[in-house]
Every structure is written in C-alpha cells, then in structure tokens.
Amino acid sequence: MTPARLWAALLIVLSLFPSRGAAGEVHLWRDAELTHLLTPAEAARLPVGLTPHFEIAGGSSALLLTQDGGLFDLRKRAPLPSQAPLRIDAFTISAGLIVAVRGDVLGWYENGKVQDRLRLPGKGLQVASGPGQRLYLWGQGPSGGSTVRLLESGRASMLIEVPKGRISALTAIGERLFYAVDSAIYTVAKGERAGLLFVASGEGTIRSLAADPYAGMLYFSSGREVYAMRAGTAVSILRGVEGYLRCSGNALYVLDPKAGRMIRVTGLGRLTGGGAAEMRDVSGGFKE
DSSP, X not given: OOXXXXXXXXXXXXXXXXXXXXXXXXXXXXXXXXXXEEOHHHHHHSSSOEEEEEEEETTTEEEEEETTSOEEETTTTEEOOOSSOOOXXXXXXXXXXXEEEETTEEEEEETTEEEEEEEOSSSSOEEEEOSXXXXXXXXXXXXXXXXXXXXXXXEEXXXXXXXXXXXXXXXXXXXXXEEEEXXXXXXXXXXSOOEEEEEOTTSXXXXXXXXXXXXXXXXEEETTEEEEEETTEEEEEEESOOOEEEEETTEEEEEETTTTEEEEEEOGGGOOOSSOOOEEEOGGGGOO
C-alpha cells in the first residue's frame, strides 16, 4: 500500500459506524497503543488555559498555545520564557523556528519575544508549515468564503479560493495540501486544481486533519471520533475524544482541550484497509 494511493481524489461516503457507544466510553483500535501525556487532573493544576492549537517540537515534545496567547512546553510543564506577553493567535514550527501570527503580522519567536517580520493581508489567519521554509496561511477571504495563501521566499501568493464555506482544518505533506470544508476533505498541490478526496457523510464538520507520510495515512476528527484514511477507505480508530491532531514520527498526538487531556497513539502503521477496525474499550485508562 503506497502513500501515493492516498492522494487519489476519491469520493467515499462514510457510513461504517452507526453505533457510537455510551457517553463517557473511550474505544481504541485493538492493535494500537495509547500513552497519556496530560490528564484532566494534571490540566487543572496547570497555570494556563488550553486552546486547540499545538505542535510537536523536536519529534516528541508538545508545545501548546495558551488562552492568553503564550506558549507552554508540556514536557517541562512550564511556559516558554517571554520578556512580555507574547499575544500569539496562531503558530507553527517551520525549519526549527516557531513561526507566530499576531493580529495581521507574522513573525517568529526568539529570545523570549516574537520578532515581527511580515504584514499579512488580514487578521484571523491560521498558519501551517510545508517543506523547507514554505508556509500556508489560511482563513476567511476578503469577501467571504475561505482562502489559502502560499508564503515562500518572503512572498505570499493565492493558492486556493473557496467562495462558499469555511476551511475548518488544513495539513500539508511535502507540496501536497489537504483541507476540510464542512464534512468534505480536498487535496491540491501547486499548479493543480483542488480535487475532492473524501466526504464523511453524517459526521458534521471535520475538526482537525493530520497527515502521516510514513504510514501513508490521513487522520481526521469529527464529533468525538478520530478516523484513519488510506487508499480511499476510512475507519474509526478512536472514539470518545474531541480531538485535535498532529503527527510526528510514528505517533499520532490527540489533544482534547475541553477535557484537559492529551494522548499519544502508536502502532497505527499496522492498520490495513478492508472494513471496520476492531476496537477495544480503554475507558478504564481515562478514569482518575
């Protein structure tokens, strides 16, 4: 099963899992392994409030954006040093730098402060990293809908315009981009027209996307469920968590800021297509 098969623009209607289980139950794909990085009790003791925005630094260390616009190192359980309030609205990690958006300005974190570098076309933009120093800026367009701009060599160019609908999630692998509008996932690369990849019928708005080039997998979350998609087939791998997703190395990281919980899931490279994935109840491991 090659990663290239994932990129094919296929329309698949997701109707594999009509039964979601009782409220409070958590189920994980049978052969996956789960590690708790943050529990609700630990989150309650943190000196900061959580947001859905996070990145994985150095391959395994989670860096969280806090409600007051600061950055928090989850491994050290401490905020990143700051000479003054950072007031970050969105961030990503690109070529080892923490790239931050503040209002309509993009810059990077260095020596305890954000060095502002580039004026953006508007406020409220999210940022995602691509290959090298390539950045994607996405958010509401000037006349409604959504746009994605490619920032490369200090210049921003329009990559995608979505006249209707809001882009709710975006991720990139190399020069290929994946983004979600409502319950649909699209894919595009520079010089291409966007193609419909997947429709998660009945699942509501897709909350988050994460692409794993090693396993050839695209993960997405909606409601209280996380799915893995490969070769046009999606299966549920985690139920009971309102997750925001990131991939790093061989692991999927899932943050539920509302519950104050973060987990790392490994072993998903062994997942193969061909029907529903058998799940196991891991609710006991979520009780404190």
